[in-house]
Amino acid sequence: MILIFDSGVGGLSIAKEIRSRLPKAELHYLMDSAYFPYGIRDDAVLQQRIVQLCQLACEQLPVKLLVVACNTASTLALTALRAVLPIPVVGVVPAIKPAALHSKSGHIGLLATPATVSRSYTNGLIDNFAAHCQVSRLGTTALVELAEQWLSQPEPDESSFRQQLEQQLSPWLATQPQLDTVVLGCTHFPVLRPLLEKLWPGIHWIDSGAAIARRVEHLLLQQEHSGNGGLFLYRTGNGPVPAGLQRYWQNGDPCCWPNANWLLALDASNP
Incomplete structure:
Protein backbone atom coordinates (compact mmCIF):
# COMPACT_ATOMS: atom_id res chain seq x y z
CA MET A 1 0.00 0.00 0.00
CA ILE A 2 1.32 3.40 -1.04
CA LEU A 3 0.21 6.67 0.56
CA ILE A 4 0.47 9.78 -1.64
CA PHE A 5 0.14 13.18 0.02
CA ASP A 6 -0.47 16.64 -1.43
CA SER A 7 -2.28 19.85 -0.59
CA GLY A 8 -4.78 19.26 -3.41
CA VAL A 9 -5.26 17.31 -6.62
CA GLY A 10 -1.80 17.96 -8.06
CA GLY A 11 -0.26 14.79 -6.65
CA LEU A 12 -2.65 12.76 -8.79
CA SER A 13 -0.17 13.40 -11.61
CA ILE A 14 2.38 11.45 -9.54
CA ALA A 15 -0.21 8.81 -8.70
CA LYS A 16 -0.87 8.20 -12.41
CA GLU A 17 2.82 7.60 -13.06
CA ILE A 18 3.03 5.20 -10.12
CA ARG A 19 -0.04 3.34 -11.37
CA SER A 20 1.55 2.91 -14.81
CA ARG A 21 4.55 1.14 -13.25
CA LEU A 22 2.74 -0.68 -10.44
CA PRO A 23 -0.70 -1.54 -11.85
CA LYS A 24 -1.73 -3.74 -8.92
CA ALA A 25 -0.52 -1.54 -6.08
CA GLU A 26 -3.16 -0.14 -3.75
CA LEU A 27 -2.91 3.65 -3.78
CA HIS A 28 -4.22 5.84 -0.99
CA TYR A 29 -4.31 9.55 -1.78
CA LEU A 30 -4.59 12.19 0.94
CA MET A 31 -5.20 15.83 0.04
CA ASP A 32 -5.11 18.56 2.66
CA SER A 33 -8.00 20.49 1.15
CA ALA A 34 -8.69 22.40 4.39
CA TYR A 35 -5.30 24.13 4.14
CA PHE A 36 -5.16 24.56 0.36
CA PRO A 37 -3.32 26.46 -1.04
CA TYR A 38 -0.11 25.87 0.88
CA GLY A 39 1.52 28.92 -0.70
CA ILE A 40 -0.27 31.32 1.65
CA ARG A 41 0.54 29.41 4.86
CA ASP A 42 3.31 29.92 7.39
CA ASP A 43 6.19 27.47 6.89
CA ALA A 44 6.42 26.40 10.54
CA VAL A 45 2.66 25.79 10.75
CA LEU A 46 2.73 23.80 7.52
CA GLN A 47 5.64 21.62 8.61
CA GLN A 48 3.90 20.64 11.83
CA ARG A 49 0.60 19.97 10.07
CA ILE A 50 2.13 17.87 7.28
CA VAL A 51 3.95 15.67 9.78
CA GLN A 52 0.83 15.26 11.93
CA LEU A 53 -1.38 14.38 8.97
CA CYS A 54 1.02 11.84 7.50
CA GLN A 55 1.65 10.27 10.91
CA LEU A 56 -2.10 9.91 11.49
CA ALA A 57 -2.56 8.29 8.11
CA CYS A 58 0.33 5.89 8.60
CA GLU A 59 -1.03 4.89 12.02
CA GLN A 60 -4.46 4.06 10.57
CA LEU A 61 -3.44 2.49 7.26
CA PRO A 62 -0.92 -0.33 6.60
CA VAL A 63 1.31 1.95 4.55
CA LYS A 64 4.52 0.54 3.07
CA LEU A 65 5.77 3.78 1.54
CA LEU A 66 4.87 7.47 1.64
CA VAL A 67 5.18 9.78 -1.36
CA VAL A 68 5.12 13.48 -0.52
CA ALA A 69 3.81 14.60 -3.92
CA CYS A 70 4.21 18.31 -3.31
CA ASN A 71 7.31 20.45 -3.71
CA THR A 72 6.41 22.75 -0.82
CA ALA A 73 5.66 19.86 1.53
CA SER A 74 8.82 18.04 0.47
CA THR A 75 11.10 20.97 1.18
CA LEU A 76 9.43 21.75 4.51
CA ALA A 77 8.76 18.34 6.02
CA LEU A 78 10.73 15.58 4.28
CA THR A 79 13.51 15.44 6.88
CA ALA A 80 11.05 15.51 9.79
CA LEU A 81 8.89 12.79 8.23
CA ARG A 82 11.87 10.50 7.68
CA ALA A 83 12.83 11.01 11.33
CA VAL A 84 9.45 9.89 12.71
CA LEU A 85 8.22 7.28 10.20
CA PRO A 86 9.63 3.73 9.96
CA ILE A 87 8.86 3.46 6.23
CA PRO A 88 10.53 4.92 3.12
CA VAL A 89 9.51 8.51 2.37
CA VAL A 90 9.92 9.80 -1.19
CA GLY A 91 9.85 13.53 -1.91
CA VAL A 92 9.55 15.65 -5.05
CA VAL A 93 12.01 18.18 -6.48
CA PRO A 94 11.81 20.08 -9.79
CA ALA A 95 13.21 18.13 -12.76
CA SER A 208 9.22 14.67 -11.97
CA GLY A 209 6.39 12.13 -12.14
CA ALA A 210 8.15 9.36 -14.07
CA ALA A 211 11.31 9.66 -11.95
CA ILE A 212 9.29 9.46 -8.73
CA ALA A 213 7.45 6.38 -10.01
CA ARG A 214 10.74 4.67 -10.86
CA ARG A 215 12.05 5.44 -7.37
CA VAL A 216 8.91 4.03 -5.75
CA GLU A 217 9.15 0.88 -7.88
CA HIS A 218 12.79 0.43 -6.90
CA LEU A 219 12.08 0.82 -3.17
CA LEU A 220 9.20 -1.65 -3.30
CA LEU A 221 10.96 -4.12 -5.60
CA GLN A 222 11.04 -6.85 -2.98
CA GLN A 223 7.44 -6.34 -1.86
CA GLU A 224 4.35 -8.12 -3.12
CA HIS A 225 1.89 -6.17 -5.26
CA SER A 226 -1.05 -8.52 -5.54
CA GLY A 227 -4.64 -7.36 -5.66
CA ASN A 228 -6.78 -5.23 -7.91
CA GLY A 229 -5.18 -1.87 -7.37
CA GLY A 230 -7.72 0.78 -6.52
CA LEU A 231 -7.44 4.47 -5.71
CA PHE A 232 -8.69 5.46 -2.27
CA LEU A 233 -9.05 9.18 -1.66
CA TYR A 234 -9.17 11.19 1.54
CA ARG A 235 -9.43 14.91 2.12
CA THR A 236 -9.43 17.26 5.07
CA GLY A 237 -12.16 19.86 5.34
CA ASN A 238 -15.56 19.71 3.73
CA GLY A 239 -14.81 20.61 0.14
CA PRO A 240 -16.59 18.90 -2.76
CA VAL A 241 -15.26 15.76 -4.38
CA PRO A 242 -13.46 16.75 -7.63
CA ALA A 243 -16.07 15.97 -10.28
CA GLY A 244 -13.45 15.52 -12.99
CA LEU A 245 -11.31 13.04 -11.09
CA GLN A 246 -12.59 9.90 -12.80
CA ARG A 247 -12.16 11.59 -16.19
CA TYR A 248 -8.54 12.40 -15.35
CA TRP A 249 -7.80 8.94 -13.93
CA GLN A 250 -9.29 7.24 -17.03
CA ASN A 251 -7.84 3.75 -16.60
CA GLY A 252 -10.87 2.12 -15.02
CA ASP A 253 -9.33 1.91 -11.56
CA PRO A 254 -12.02 1.94 -8.88
CA CYS A 255 -11.97 5.28 -7.06
CA CYS A 256 -13.66 5.66 -3.69
CA TRP A 257 -13.82 8.02 -0.75
CA PRO A 258 -13.66 5.88 2.42
CA ASN A 259 -15.01 7.18 5.71
CA ALA A 260 -11.89 8.65 7.31
CA ASN A 261 -12.83 9.59 10.86
CA TRP A 262 -9.16 9.68 11.83
CA LEU A 263 -8.85 12.95 9.93
CA LEU A 264 -11.31 14.74 12.20
CA ALA A 265 -8.57 15.55 14.72
CA LEU A 266 -7.02 17.95 12.24
CA ASP A 267 -10.23 18.96 10.47
CA ALA A 268 -11.13 20.84 13.65
CA SER A 269 -8.19 23.21 13.05
CA ASN A 270 -9.19 26.44 11.35
CA PRO A 271 -7.21 26.99 8.14
Whole structure:
Protein backbone atom coordinates (compact mmCIF):
# COMPACT_ATOMS: atom_id res chain seq x y z
CA MET A 1 0.00 0.00 0.00
CA ILE A 2 1.32 3.40 -1.04
CA LEU A 3 0.21 6.67 0.56
CA ILE A 4 0.47 9.78 -1.64
CA PHE A 5 0.14 13.18 0.02
CA ASP A 6 -0.47 16.64 -1.43
CA SER A 7 -2.28 19.85 -0.59
CA GLY A 8 -4.78 19.26 -3.41
CA VAL A 9 -5.26 17.31 -6.62
CA GLY A 10 -1.80 17.96 -8.06
CA GLY A 11 -0.26 14.79 -6.65
CA LEU A 12 -2.65 12.76 -8.79
CA SER A 13 -0.17 13.40 -11.61
CA ILE A 14 2.38 11.45 -9.54
CA ALA A 15 -0.21 8.81 -8.70
CA LYS A 16 -0.87 8.20 -12.41
CA GLU A 17 2.82 7.60 -13.06
CA ILE A 18 3.03 5.20 -10.12
CA ARG A 19 -0.04 3.34 -11.37
CA SER A 20 1.55 2.91 -14.81
CA ARG A 21 4.55 1.14 -13.25
CA LEU A 22 2.74 -0.68 -10.44
CA PRO A 23 -0.70 -1.54 -11.85
CA LYS A 24 -1.73 -3.74 -8.92
CA ALA A 25 -0.52 -1.54 -6.08
CA GLU A 26 -3.16 -0.14 -3.75
CA LEU A 27 -2.91 3.65 -3.78
CA HIS A 28 -4.22 5.84 -0.99
CA TYR A 29 -4.31 9.55 -1.78
CA LEU A 30 -4.59 12.19 0.94
CA MET A 31 -5.20 15.83 0.04
CA ASP A 32 -5.11 18.56 2.66
CA SER A 33 -8.00 20.49 1.15
CA ALA A 34 -8.69 22.40 4.39
CA TYR A 35 -5.30 24.13 4.14
CA PHE A 36 -5.16 24.56 0.36
CA PRO A 37 -3.32 26.46 -1.04
CA TYR A 38 -0.11 25.87 0.88
CA GLY A 39 1.52 28.92 -0.70
CA ILE A 40 -0.27 31.32 1.65
CA ARG A 41 0.54 29.41 4.86
CA ASP A 42 3.31 29.92 7.39
CA ASP A 43 6.19 27.47 6.89
CA ALA A 44 6.42 26.40 10.54
CA VAL A 45 2.66 25.79 10.75
CA LEU A 46 2.73 23.80 7.52
CA GLN A 47 5.64 21.62 8.61
CA GLN A 48 3.90 20.64 11.83
CA ARG A 49 0.60 19.97 10.07
CA ILE A 50 2.13 17.87 7.28
CA VAL A 51 3.95 15.67 9.78
CA GLN A 52 0.83 15.26 11.93
CA LEU A 53 -1.38 14.38 8.97
CA CYS A 54 1.02 11.84 7.50
CA GLN A 55 1.65 10.27 10.91
CA LEU A 56 -2.10 9.91 11.49
CA ALA A 57 -2.56 8.29 8.11
CA CYS A 58 0.33 5.89 8.60
CA GLU A 59 -1.03 4.89 12.02
CA GLN A 60 -4.46 4.06 10.57
CA LEU A 61 -3.44 2.49 7.26
CA PRO A 62 -0.92 -0.33 6.60
CA VAL A 63 1.31 1.95 4.55
CA LYS A 64 4.52 0.54 3.07
CA LEU A 65 5.77 3.78 1.54
CA LEU A 66 4.87 7.47 1.64
CA VAL A 67 5.18 9.78 -1.36
CA VAL A 68 5.12 13.48 -0.52
CA ALA A 69 3.81 14.60 -3.92
CA CYS A 70 4.21 18.31 -3.31
CA ASN A 71 7.31 20.45 -3.71
CA THR A 72 6.41 22.75 -0.82
CA ALA A 73 5.66 19.86 1.53
CA SER A 74 8.82 18.04 0.47
CA THR A 75 11.10 20.97 1.18
CA LEU A 76 9.43 21.75 4.51
CA ALA A 77 8.76 18.34 6.02
CA LEU A 78 10.73 15.58 4.28
CA THR A 79 13.51 15.44 6.88
CA ALA A 80 11.05 15.51 9.79
CA LEU A 81 8.89 12.79 8.23
CA ARG A 82 11.87 10.50 7.68
CA ALA A 83 12.83 11.01 11.33
CA VAL A 84 9.45 9.89 12.71
CA LEU A 85 8.22 7.28 10.20
CA PRO A 86 9.63 3.73 9.96
CA ILE A 87 8.86 3.46 6.23
CA PRO A 88 10.53 4.92 3.12
CA VAL A 89 9.51 8.51 2.37
CA VAL A 90 9.92 9.80 -1.19
CA GLY A 91 9.85 13.53 -1.91
CA VAL A 92 9.55 15.65 -5.05
CA VAL A 93 12.01 18.18 -6.48
CA PRO A 94 11.81 20.08 -9.79
CA ALA A 95 13.21 18.13 -12.76
CA ILE A 96 16.10 20.54 -13.35
CA LYS A 97 18.66 17.83 -14.16
CA PRO A 98 16.72 16.04 -16.94
CA ALA A 99 15.64 19.40 -18.38
CA ALA A 100 19.24 20.57 -18.61
CA LEU A 101 20.22 17.30 -20.29
CA HIS A 102 17.33 17.48 -22.77
CA SER A 103 17.64 21.12 -23.84
CA LYS A 104 19.34 21.71 -27.17
CA SER A 105 19.39 25.50 -26.89
CA GLY A 106 20.77 25.56 -23.37
CA HIS A 107 17.87 27.75 -22.27
CA ILE A 108 15.36 26.13 -19.91
CA GLY A 109 12.42 27.46 -17.95
CA LEU A 110 11.24 26.71 -14.45
CA LEU A 111 7.50 27.09 -13.93
CA ALA A 112 6.59 26.63 -10.27
CA THR A 113 5.01 28.36 -7.30
CA PRO A 114 6.63 31.63 -6.13
CA ALA A 115 8.01 29.86 -3.05
CA THR A 116 9.60 27.05 -5.07
CA VAL A 117 11.31 29.27 -7.65
CA SER A 118 13.00 31.29 -4.89
CA ARG A 119 13.94 28.57 -2.40
CA SER A 120 17.60 27.84 -1.73
CA TYR A 121 17.17 24.16 -2.64
CA THR A 122 16.06 25.25 -6.13
CA ASN A 123 19.18 27.39 -6.46
CA GLY A 124 21.22 24.37 -5.43
CA LEU A 125 19.62 22.17 -8.11
CA ILE A 126 20.39 24.77 -10.76
CA ASP A 127 23.97 25.23 -9.56
CA ASN A 128 24.58 21.47 -9.48
CA PHE A 129 22.83 20.35 -12.66
CA ALA A 130 22.16 23.36 -14.89
CA ALA A 131 25.08 25.71 -14.35
CA HIS A 132 25.78 25.57 -18.09
CA CYS A 133 22.22 26.63 -18.94
CA GLN A 134 20.31 29.85 -18.90
CA VAL A 135 17.40 29.27 -16.50
CA SER A 136 14.36 31.55 -16.65
CA ARG A 137 11.95 31.29 -13.72
CA LEU A 138 8.28 32.10 -13.39
CA GLY A 139 6.49 31.77 -10.06
CA THR A 140 2.71 31.46 -10.30
CA THR A 141 -0.17 30.38 -8.09
CA ALA A 142 -2.73 30.95 -10.85
CA LEU A 143 -1.87 27.64 -12.54
CA VAL A 144 -2.33 25.78 -9.25
CA GLU A 145 -5.87 27.15 -9.06
CA LEU A 146 -6.46 26.32 -12.73
CA ALA A 147 -5.43 22.69 -12.18
CA GLU A 148 -7.83 22.41 -9.24
CA GLN A 149 -10.61 23.92 -11.36
CA TRP A 150 -9.81 21.56 -14.27
CA LEU A 151 -10.46 18.54 -12.05
CA SER A 152 -13.42 20.12 -10.28
CA GLN A 153 -15.52 19.97 -13.45
CA PRO A 154 -16.79 16.80 -15.12
CA GLU A 155 -16.61 18.39 -18.59
CA PRO A 156 -14.49 21.55 -18.48
CA ASP A 157 -14.56 24.10 -21.29
CA GLU A 158 -11.14 23.48 -22.84
CA SER A 159 -11.17 26.70 -24.85
CA SER A 160 -11.66 28.73 -21.68
CA PHE A 161 -8.76 27.01 -19.92
CA ARG A 162 -6.50 27.43 -22.95
CA GLN A 163 -7.33 31.13 -23.02
CA GLN A 164 -6.46 31.48 -19.33
CA LEU A 165 -3.18 29.63 -19.83
CA GLU A 166 -2.29 31.93 -22.72
CA GLN A 167 -3.00 34.96 -20.56
CA GLN A 168 -0.77 33.63 -17.80
CA LEU A 169 2.17 32.32 -19.84
CA SER A 170 2.30 34.08 -23.22
CA PRO A 171 3.88 37.31 -21.91
CA TRP A 172 6.65 35.31 -20.20
CA LEU A 173 7.30 32.92 -23.08
CA ALA A 174 7.33 35.77 -25.61
CA THR A 175 10.45 37.17 -23.93
CA GLN A 176 12.23 33.78 -24.04
CA PRO A 177 12.55 32.92 -27.77
CA GLN A 178 15.37 30.37 -27.30
CA LEU A 179 13.66 28.52 -24.46
CA ASP A 180 12.98 24.93 -25.59
CA THR A 181 12.35 23.04 -22.33
CA VAL A 182 10.17 23.98 -19.36
CA VAL A 183 10.23 22.25 -15.97
CA LEU A 184 6.78 21.88 -14.44
CA GLY A 185 8.02 22.42 -10.90
CA CYS A 186 4.69 21.96 -9.13
CA THR A 187 2.84 18.64 -9.19
CA HIS A 188 -0.38 20.47 -10.05
CA PHE A 189 0.99 21.64 -13.38
CA PRO A 190 1.21 18.25 -15.19
CA VAL A 191 -2.59 18.06 -14.83
CA LEU A 192 -2.62 20.85 -17.43
CA ARG A 193 0.16 19.39 -19.57
CA PRO A 194 -2.09 18.25 -22.49
CA LEU A 195 -3.28 21.85 -22.85
CA LEU A 196 0.23 23.26 -22.58
CA GLU A 197 1.45 20.89 -25.31
CA LYS A 198 -1.36 21.99 -27.62
CA LEU A 199 -0.65 25.67 -27.05
CA TRP A 200 3.14 25.45 -27.28
CA PRO A 201 4.05 22.24 -29.16
CA GLY A 202 7.61 23.45 -29.78
CA ILE A 203 8.42 23.35 -26.07
CA HIS A 204 9.28 20.16 -24.20
CA TRP A 205 7.35 20.14 -20.91
CA ILE A 206 8.99 17.99 -18.28
CA ASP A 207 8.05 17.00 -14.73
CA SER A 208 9.22 14.67 -11.97
CA GLY A 209 6.39 12.13 -12.14
CA ALA A 210 8.15 9.36 -14.07
CA ALA A 211 11.31 9.66 -11.95
CA ILE A 212 9.29 9.46 -8.73
CA ALA A 213 7.45 6.38 -10.01
CA ARG A 214 10.74 4.67 -10.86
CA ARG A 215 12.05 5.44 -7.37
CA VAL A 216 8.91 4.03 -5.75
CA GLU A 217 9.15 0.88 -7.88
CA HIS A 218 12.79 0.43 -6.90
CA LEU A 219 12.08 0.82 -3.17
CA LEU A 220 9.20 -1.65 -3.30
CA LEU A 221 10.96 -4.12 -5.60
CA GLN A 222 11.04 -6.85 -2.98
CA GLN A 223 7.44 -6.34 -1.86
CA GLU A 224 4.35 -8.12 -3.12
CA HIS A 225 1.89 -6.17 -5.26
CA SER A 226 -1.05 -8.52 -5.54
CA GLY A 227 -4.64 -7.36 -5.66
CA ASN A 228 -6.78 -5.23 -7.91
CA GLY A 229 -5.18 -1.87 -7.37
CA GLY A 230 -7.72 0.78 -6.52
CA LEU A 231 -7.44 4.47 -5.71
CA PHE A 232 -8.69 5.46 -2.27
CA LEU A 233 -9.05 9.18 -1.66
CA TYR A 234 -9.17 11.19 1.54
CA ARG A 235 -9.43 14.91 2.12
CA THR A 236 -9.43 17.26 5.07
CA GLY A 237 -12.16 19.86 5.34
CA ASN A 238 -15.56 19.71 3.73
CA GLY A 239 -14.81 20.61 0.14
CA PRO A 240 -16.59 18.90 -2.76
CA VAL A 241 -15.26 15.76 -4.38
CA PRO A 242 -13.46 16.75 -7.63
CA ALA A 243 -16.07 15.97 -10.28
CA GLY A 244 -13.45 15.52 -12.99
CA LEU A 245 -11.31 13.04 -11.09
CA GLN A 246 -12.59 9.90 -12.80
CA ARG A 247 -12.16 11.59 -16.19
CA TYR A 248 -8.54 12.40 -15.35
CA TRP A 249 -7.80 8.94 -13.93
CA GLN A 250 -9.29 7.24 -17.03
CA ASN A 251 -7.84 3.75 -16.60
CA GLY A 252 -10.87 2.12 -15.02
CA ASP A 253 -9.33 1.91 -11.56
CA PRO A 254 -12.02 1.94 -8.88
CA CYS A 255 -11.97 5.28 -7.06
CA CYS A 256 -13.66 5.66 -3.69
CA TRP A 257 -13.82 8.02 -0.75
CA PRO A 258 -13.66 5.88 2.42
CA ASN A 259 -15.01 7.18 5.71
CA ALA A 260 -11.89 8.65 7.31
CA ASN A 261 -12.83 9.59 10.86
CA TRP A 262 -9.16 9.68 11.83
CA LEU A 263 -8.85 12.95 9.93
CA LEU A 264 -11.31 14.74 12.20
CA ALA A 265 -8.57 15.55 14.72
CA LEU A 266 -7.02 17.95 12.24
CA ASP A 267 -10.23 18.96 10.47
CA ALA A 268 -11.13 20.84 13.65
CA SER A 269 -8.19 23.21 13.05
CA ASN A 270 -9.19 26.44 11.35
CA PRO A 271 -7.21 26.99 8.14
